[in-house]
Amino acid sequence: MKNRLNKELVIRLLKYRRILNQLKNLGFEKVFSNNLGDAIGVAPALVRKDFSLLVLGGNKRGGYNIDYLSEQLNRILGKTREQKIVIVGMGKIGTAIAQYKGFLQGDFEVAAGFDVRAVDVPPGLTMPILSLEDLPEYVAKNHIEVAILSVPEDQAAECHRLLKEAGIRGLLNFTPVELKTTPNCIIHNINIGVEIENLFFQVIKNGLPLHLELADGAGSEEDDSE
Amino acid sequence: MKNRLNKELVIRLLKYRRILNQLKNLGFEKVFSNNLGDAIGVAPALVRKDFSLLVLGGNKRGGYNIDYLSEQLNRILGKTREQKIVIVGMGKIGTAIAQYKGFLQGDFEVAAGFDVRAVDVPPGLTMPILSLEDLPEYVAKNHIEVAILSVPEDQAAECHRLLKEAGIRGLLNFTPVELKTTPNCIIHNINIGVEIENLFFQVIKNGLPLHLELADGAGSEEDDSE
DNA sequence: TAGATTGTTAATCGATTAACAATC
DNA sequence: TAGATTGTTAATCGATTAACAATC
Incomplete structure (x- = not known):
């Protein structure tokens, strides 16, 4: 009984669900791994792998059904509980x-x-x-x-x-x-204080983008939500 | 020029600094990798590796000097900036x-x-x-x-x-x-909403500790600050 | 010396991504 | 058929930990 549904996966699932609800409200029916990956900032392959792990299938050319995904995620994540x-x-x-x-x-x-x-x-x-x-x-x-x-x-x-x-x-x-x-x-x-300190550090490290690089190891770098 | 000072490392350094300041206020002079690891929830080996990477040395038997570490972390993390x-x-x-x-x-x-x-x-x-x-x-x-x-x-x-x-x-x-x-x-x-949803999910998954395990894959598991 | 802790290497672990065959 | 997307395997990448020699 390994660690299915680890921390990172659960957070992604919660984010998928939020996006899916928004798409549903906009009247969409289908979504591609591509779209969901962009929306939460991961590779499309990871989206597919997540759904594959949970045995949530899509259509080889039609992407994933939003209603179905949404329902299944509610089941897995336990929406109904008060x-x-x-x-x-x-x-x-x-x-x-x-x-x-x-x-x-x-x-x-x-x-x-x-x-x-x-x-x-x-x-x-x-x-x-x-x-x-x-x-x-x-x-x-x-x-x-x-x-x-x-x-x-x-x-x-x-x-x-x-x-x-x-x-x-x-x-x-x-x-x-x-x-x-x-x-x-x-x-x-x-820890809001640490969050701000961290952001300041990343900003300084990030330096000025093209011209005027900072002295030591100030490469630009991907960084995302915590 | 690889990615020294990556995201996780910087957060650990910020946390070390906070602990060190508290220890300093309590009048301590020395600290062991052991102590710092406990305080921020990582293995002592990682603490030593972090300081080693930053060329912050300790004493083979006396641990690390708090004042020195604190100063050096301020230098690295850029304390002085307004x-x-x-x-x-x-x-x-x-x-x-x-x-x-x-x-x-x-x-x-x-x-x-x-x-x-x-x-x-x-x-x-x-x-x-x-x-x-x-x-x-x-x-x-x-x-x-x-x-x-x-x-x-x-x-x-x-x-x-x-x-x-x-x-x-x-x-x-x-x-x-x-x-x-x-x-x-x-x-x-x-995202405070996602944080709460996530916490709820982890709590349910964690289930009741010894007696009364939940049905599917409800093993207990380490989990820490984000 | 004996004991304890650092510093560092190798091993482990796990998550993400790249790539591609399957297939609609 | 041609094209696009899924599903899945293998490769990659990186972080953490275990272990131990060095040494104070």
């Missing part, structure tokens, strides 16, 4: 994410926000903001499995512990503290 | 990022925000919020090279075009539209 999350840390980033429109198309719902302090509920926010003390009970009662962590750096470790004890199985961590995945709790870290 | 960015799209996410505290430690400054609409400057925000029309002139005058894009999905393409025309060299894209790197403008996409 997906509720909580946000721990209702500061600027937390409330911004709580109001993120993209969640609607993704079938997510932010069930509640939590904070140590009493926080004014910002206008337009529909979910309750509760005290951190109530987290364990809320998570258990509402079967919450996934959380977003957006507290200040010095509270990250403590909240992490609290969330694991409450039985959270997946955590999207926006704090600068790099948390570690354990068998019971998968962590994905998004 | 780093100003602008944010395009001062909605919830844009303003949240504008107030992000982590920037201070990273030597960044958000020079200005831009928006199509007249936006009330939120309390506590020190930078000006200008009209998108003023972007090209502002970017040219202040030598801005890097921008953050946080507009609604339907404005992403247009703003992307505008930013490239204005001469922006690097763009951190928070919109759900996947933008493509060109020779003149490096794009890093952060």
